[in-house]
Amino acid sequence: MSENIIEIKDLNKSFVSEKGHVEALKNVTIGIKKGDIYGIIGLSGAGKSTLVRCINLLERPTSGKVIVGGKDLMELNDRQLRSERRKIGMIFQHFNLLMQRSVIDNVAFPLEIAGKSKKEARKKALEYLEAVGLSEKAAAYPAQLSGGQKQRVAIARVLASKPEILLCDEATSALDPQTTKSILTLLKEINEKYGITIVVITHEMSVIREICSQVAVLDHGELVESGSVEELFRNPKTEEAKRLVYSGSTHVLSMTSKKVVRVFFNGQDSYEPTIGNIILETSTPINILYANTENVNGNAVGEMLLQLPDDVEKADRFIRYFEEKGLNPKEVKYDADSAGNNDDN
């Protein structure tokens, strides 16, 4: 465990709000290895943002330990904590740039905090702006930039304090898919080039799939599942993880009308025309209500919702076949009326 750059142990955080006592985090324990890109995923309100703010103590946990780079942050005084924070960069959903400072002065800001002169800070800042491909915007102000450019400035600003860790709090949630992709690519580059450990907080499975190697699933303040991203996609164990992996299918299911099963693919089966074969074999059509299959590291994984014939005998034939093929069929309740309304999160 000693190679873990971040160790969170039995972390609890509760708030006293107007609505009463809220337990935002319950006994969360996570170990993050140096150089990893670690994803923390959960629906909104799951406690992800609170958790990531506990890593640099922007939020003070109610109990538990936060050990970063071997140092127990809760034991440090203000001055020591500030110097540790410089090693833990953070980027945000809404970028949080200084709006009255030019782009270059935003990037120079952490250098000024570190005691560099304004001139020296600007010179260094330009190098970091180059690293994120924005040196031509040095004199512009944040209000003149697009969302993706603002996030690049925020990343350059973080890099200027030479962090060992980068916390990303929904850093791509305010961006369109294409910009998201370019920011994620940049994060991956940073991880490889500077060896910075990255912690990614998100509610989007696609972000996890894109860049993370390890993942933890947070639900109502509890860590319900963690492990490699590949494993999570192949075999999500908890309900919450399944819901996130197969996101989009969640609200399709509400009431029973016909016989519907959900089948799961896990790699080895997907090059075989499994569904086609059984249809040919039984000469009975079945209806694919929903399908989501992915290619994860060379293995196709995913799920389908299949509407089976009303005839019990024939339906059972399909189910036995799926079981034989290891597709783990599960009968689900399905409401045709609400099938169309699947807004994201």
Add this chain to the structure above:
Amino acid sequence: MLTQQEIMMIIEGLRDTLIIVGLSTLFGYLLGLPLGIILAVTDKDGIKPNRIIYKILDLVTNILRSFPFIILLVVLIPVTRAIVGKSYGTGATIVPLVVAAAPFIGRMVESSLKEVDKGVIEAAQSLGAGNGTIIFKVLLAEARTSLLVGATIAFGTILGYSAMAGAVGGGGLGSIAIRYGYNRFQPQILWPSVIILILLVQLFQILGMRISGKLDRRKK
């Protein structure tokens, strides 16, 4: 028409007004700016919440703000005498003006600083910024346009208060307007004084807004 002497009197009045209002605004900010900063910082959502300090300053500010200026002028006579040496004249009006302006300025500074995006403060903290850096490089810097607008309002308000300086024998246009215009019923002196006061407020309003607009980088 105004006599040469009357014109001179109005020009002197303008000079006195500018001195009184200028110095009062200056000293008002010397007290009010730190007051506003402490209020913003120690409030429960501030960067260093401190219930006791906030409550005390909050109460004192409210009490001073509830005094009608003319009463404050009278109540503060012993204080004015202790500071200026006498309780009448131009210099003596600055003391009550500062006492009236500081809490008002403090509140405006407080509200300007509280407008600064919490996320930006959080970002600065995550970069290892201490509270001093956050106050000067984040709060005051990010709120500068709002602070300037506040200063413009403060100037106008203090100018309004300064008209009451005549009550303790202070100079200035307001005092002239009351003494000649009201007490002696000389509208030919009243109106020029009032018009100059109006122009003065307009001028500073336009100037303040223009500078704050120039300094605002949030626009595209």
